[in-house]
Amino acid sequence: MSSRLPTGGTRLDRSRPVTISIDGQDVPAFVGDTLASALLGSDVRLVSAGIYSGRPRGVMGVGAEESNAFVQVTSGPGEPMVRATELEVHEGLSVERIAGRGWLPEGIDHTRYDKVWAHCEVLVVGGGEAGVTAALEAAARGVRVVVCDDRPALTDARAGELVSHPDVRVLTRTTVVGAHDHHHLVAVERRTDHLGDDAPPDVARRRLWHVKAAEVVLATGTQERPLVFPDNDRPGVMLAGAAATYVRRYGVLPGHRGVVWVAHDDGLADAVALADAGVELLVVADVRTTVTPALADALAERGVPLVLGAEVVGTDGDDDGFLYRVHLRGPDGVVVHDVDLLAVSGGLNPAVQLWSQAGGKLAWSTEAAGFVPAAPPPDAAYPLSVVGSALTGATGAVTAPATFFCGDVDDADAARVYLDPQRDATLADVRHAHLAGLTSVEHVKRFTTIGTASDQGRGFGVLTVGVLAQVLGRPVTEVGTTTYRPPYTPLPFGLLAGRDRGALSDPVRVTAMHDRHLAAGVPLEDVGQWKRPWYFPQRGESMHDAVLRECRAVREDVGMMDASTLGKIVCHGADVGEMLDRVYTGLMSSLKVGKVRYGVMCSPDGMVADDGTVARLSDDEWLLTTTTGNAASVLDTLEEWQQTEWPDLDARFTSVTEQWAVVALAGPRSRDVLAGLAPDLDVSAEGFAFMEWRDATVAGLPVRVMRISFSGELAYELHVPAAWGGALWDAVASAGGVTPYGTETMHVLRAEKGYPIVGQDTDGTVTPVDLGMAWAISPKKVREGRDFVGARSLVRDESNRPDRRHLVGLVPVDGSTAIAEGSQLVDAGADLAAVPVPMHGHVTSAYASVALGTPFALALLDGGRDRLGEELDAVDLRVPVRVRVTEPVPYDPEGERRDG
């Protein structure tokens, strides 16, 4: 028997019937229905079950207050734990019933999720009468207004005026879920969920709104709350306001024969509406002993008996557990009624969640028998106000704790008084918590899990506080409420990720030569956000072989690499030299124009923070390079010191990392290659010495050439404005026999020379001295007592303990076994089973070396500089490799190769 009325239903489009299914059973519906209204309209009363008890559960409410009816959507992309009262139907919607717990569909969710930022002077949450009034008033002031409402359309007569106003943005199907500091409000707009397969493919299904508002007005209305009694969870027990709403909005009779039990005037009005719609009301009961006469009269006119001072003391279920009898205790004793509907209403809770989230205080109102907004959030710079019924709750409510909060139910019955049906938590659980010694509402919530389910206690929360007050024998005001936390309604992870998925999840940074690398099919390494060529394999070549070949080319011939990711900072000003003296350990102010110097930066606690080169371009222009990873932080550091400590220094810094593409050209034949490309440049050892730079025309392009080496070989860095980076790469590549190499070979070559990589051979606990770079600390500055960042820390006793970890080299004693990065160093022959095994250091870098003819490693070793020649075991995954400690510069320690 269908309970769909032949006419009516303000949301329905009866010209558009659709078919949906639940657990494979087809259910007819109309566009405009929710799943809940469609199921009620077809007398499908079972929607879900208790998570532990398996007790049948039906639809209880009509909106976000719903605490029972959650389903798994299985059509479209699928979605777990969807509230039936807010799920709009569409042709083909398919759902499955679940017992309090959903599942994650397999596979990638290809849904388009979207975000938008909006700015306004006034945000109005809620588009009912009070909200529309507030919005129109604001709009009349000529300011930007955003109105959010979670329904499909505004129903207020003035909605058209509002929507057409040029400075008003009305967002429907939009729920404001978070009120964060400084009036940052987060809302979710459901854009195509109701369209099913008709949804345009390009339109994002859901959109997360970030609204920044100068002022927020909450017109969020109220949420109906139930009354509690034994077996209050049966399908057929509904909220009275919800029952009336199903009639009005969806043309659905929520039952045919019913009892209404309420505690406030709005509930009586709902009873009148149900009677008018054709529900046979056997009796309307009110917990109060007096009610507004007009409402009593209205019921009397309809022949509906009204019993005052009454309460439901239990229900009976049929074989399926569905409601079929109500036990109502009135002044004349308990009467049993055969029904299929019990509509209850304990009052209307002001929807104070956003108020509370924003820091507003709540106070118990006896009048509303609920928590109402009290003191506003402390931050007066961000005004927050409440209008309409969200301020006051229900009308004509009275406090009647004994009935409200089920005080006199015996313990056996208390186990069937559900205070959180979704979690199957009951009055008995609250009593148990009390007996266990708990007195705080927060403890009781955790003990019983009440209020932790999908509805977050919206329906039952106030009742739970009342129940607890009763159990504790304390006033409600002393028990207090729990804190409301965002989000107001659950948000999909995917929506929060928005576009930040896959390739867009973190920016991919590329150099000017990137297309060349892609065309060459080069494996790329993630270096921070950058994609860098890792190695350049020839056909069929392994990484190992490719790297050995590339290394050999640089050591014996000539190679090239894309070094564009190096951080670059140009410094202008009369005091740059002084500034650099203060932030580098070395002396920079003495650097002559045309020269380049290596530099180390420390943090104030004396640990190595970065290294790079400093080139003096003119009297007042300098170019710094930084490691790829620290480009941003070095600029930040320079600006911070200059702005906050040394504003008197004339120094300005501009990042030019992407302005310059850089080709590193390295190897004994690099001079010849450069000479061929730059016929006008004097490349002789005398004319262009190590650690100098020249501006030159290279392959017809404007290039700044620096004679710098990160491999120990004769080498140049060619810096070109990045617009010509590709052209320069092509020119060098076609210069004849130049082998391209990647980051792996670069690492091998620098390690062979003992050049540490900040962040690999250091970890924030290593000083320049530990690295064997005492030479990078200017003796002149030390002699003259000139400070630099980190200097004071370097003279602490701790910084000079002889057993600090020093950078050393390692080679396998057998000359062939590879050493693994991350190995820990232990005594040679140590019993690895006799834990703890004392550790003396660890391997920071390790490679095969074609130049050395042996694998080798760099390591940080306790007191390492005094242990040269000592044998240790380098242990990786419990496998020891016997190693000998060496100087950290295994290759060309005299530096004879840098001039070619």
Added chain:
Amino acid sequence: MLTLPCPFCGPRDETEFGYGGEAGVAYPERPADLDDAAWAEYLFLRANPRGWFTERWVHRAGCRQWFTVRRHTVTNEVVPDAAAQEVR
């Protein structure tokens, strides 16, 4: 998301800023003259009040200026720091 008052750019989202912790911790005039304890105080000791706090931010994604605000560490109320509001 906090909104911070950049003295040059105006109020902007927290995501554009870098945090600089307590304001007014000056680099010592002559670090070499400090004993280890005094130096450690400069390096590591910062106020951590539950309440009003004067702190530094840098508008990293904007004008790159450092500035100072007073913020309440419980309520997150923010007011520009009068002493530090010399917009150049």
Added chain:
Amino acid sequence: MRTSERLPGHPDFLWATADPKSSYDVVVVGGGGHGLATAYYLAANHGITNVAVIEKGWLAGGNMARNTTIIRSNYLWDESAGIYEHSLGLWEGLEEELDCEILFSQRGVMNVAHSLGDVREGRRRVNANQLNGIDAQWLEPDEVGKLAPVLDVTDRPRYPVMGATFQPRGGIAKHDYVAWGYARAAAALGVDIIQDCEVQGFETDGDTVTAVKTSRGRIACGRLALCAAGHSGVLASQLGVRLPVQSHPLQALVSELLDQVLDTVVMSNAVHVYVSQAHKGELVMGAGVDAHLGYGQRGSFHVIEEQMAAAVELFPVFARAHVLRTWAGIVDVTPDASPIVGHLAQWANAYVNCGWGTGGFKATPGIGSVFADTVAHEAPHRLAEPYALDRFVSGRLIDEHGAAAVAH
């Protein structure tokens, strides 16, 4: 419809809320996990039962109620491995010790590597752990995929999985059960648990703290033990001590209940998320701390969004899960990301235990026993010695930043 198993219930009786007496041998300030565990071990291990735990709000309502319950001991440095492994050992016997359920589940904790640098650091840590006798393993991507089939180990993600460290003995426990278990056991041994009792100041005599002034009156103390996490700095300042501690919001969230898809704990420092699926089925997740100081127990929403993006990138099936509730704790962070344990500066009878940053929950039994020992013997326990306050003067730091980038 498939129903679920109920979690084990709580004991019939937990603890009786006490009113303060005028004097105690030891007053523990802070009724979180550390304070309760300290009180319990003072009574259980050292026979000191005239102890009060005073808590300004409700018991275990601070970080204990707000953390993501990850337990592991695979820290890099020997000092850290020492205290956390001691703690893990106690976790393994805790249900028996406290005689109640704590839902301790040793489902393993993996920390995923996404770059060559992550791999290097991960291997370094595994090797250090193994040599310290800690059950650490290195997993290749296919092994990661077997342990966590919903984790995408293909090359699709922006930062593909290149391996992981794994500690099989790591896992999770149920935080309320743990705190209440300690409270119950301590109360049973005579400890007074006093809630809604806020410290307003201290009385001192020479180098001795003689009493705690509270919102519920003066409480004389023989010894004072501060276990107030993010509020430690505020308390210490009332005794004229400055602590190198900064208090930051740390956010976390849970999803709705879902059928089990993840049987281990997964952390990613590089992609900045950590997640487990708790006993009832909810995904419990967190990310990094908010940059600014904050005592408001809330953080900024963009941190949650970034964390969700990371989660969906690593676990594509999570896209359809829902964030049910978010919250924040107040973590107290030191300059070297290691805790401060020991004497409170010049005070002869005052001790401090703070600065655990994101490591506090997993340390609970370990530091409870070690701190109780320190207070009982009026000298630092062997495992607490490295964590003395004076390390910031000497510079002998225990830098666990690598471990704590996204610890837990």
Added chain:
Amino acid sequence: MTAEVLALREGPLGTERLDVSGPALTIVDEPFRTLVDVRGTTTAPVVDGAWTWRLGPDWWLVDAPASDAVALESPVATSLRSALPGASVVDVSSLRTVFVLTGPDARAVLAHGCSLDLDPRVLPVGACVQGMLAQAQVSIGRTDADALRLHVRASFARHLAAWLRDASVEYL
């Protein structure tokens, strides 16, 4: 909506961009097309058709039409540098990639990934803001009622282009 609502133009070449900073500089004229030494003595010869965007209290971005010069530094930079002694003038033509967004929905597209308020009442023609867009640092200037000029560091340009394509799909 028409197919013309949004136009993207990307390219490292075609215009010149200069980063100009220094305490001695200010802007005097309304269209913000001239930089003047604050002492009022020297007007920088910013070429016709250039935009000068103010990025900070003493920091400007000069956005000038292209020259054909093949040089380490653009000729505009060289002339500005000599005209503005004491200023820091840095050629960032290759550093900053330009995206031009035109059409009535240009602002709406950016709002999908940018928390900046780009309302013309807040950002009038000639004004510029810097902030984050799709995890990249950008500056956005308004050149016309329906036209925005967006600068991003070149290494992020492809990422941003991909993002813009995705974010604008509902508008095209």
